[in-house]
Amino acid sequence: MEKSADKIRNLEEAKAQVAEWKRQGKRVVFTNGCFDLLHLGHVDYLEKARNLGDVLVVGLNTDDSVSRFKGPQRPIQDERSRARVMAALQSVSLVVYFNEDTPLKLISELVPQVLVKGSDYLAENIVGADVVKNAGGEVKTIDFVPGYSTTRIVEKIKTT
Secondary structure, three states: OOOHHHHEEOHHHHHHHHHHHHHOOOOEEEEEEOOOOOOHHHHHHHHHHHOOOOEEEEEEEOHHHHHHHHOOOOOOOOHHHHHHHHHHOOOOOEEEEEOOOOOHHHHHHHOOOEEEEEOOOOHHHOOOHHHHHHOOOEEEEEOOOOOOOHHHHHHHHHOO
């Protein structure tokens, strides 16, 4: 049985694995996020993303990246913890960190066939959409499960 830690790769390893999957004719799906406190919404989203292809690559924001746009109190869990939890999910094939404010460099290096984000984004505004479309790929959005968010969980904890 594969260990979840084996699914966590650096950029060069991720590029090599994605290239191998493409060589094998597999359809590579990419999504990204913080995935700070894993909840039903995340699991549902990741399963739907994975169903759009053969393998799912998750770009995971580093701790510094999360703090820059979510604030100094976030992330709640460190990047190693978040990566292992992501990698343990059956729907996730590979996890790769990115420290930039957006995953554009990662998407440009990996060039997945399918780029996925939540439906709170317009497809044409998704970072990396042009890279994927120019390579003949497609951009998809997935509806979230209503009522589930890390922010909501944090607020509930604070008020109990």
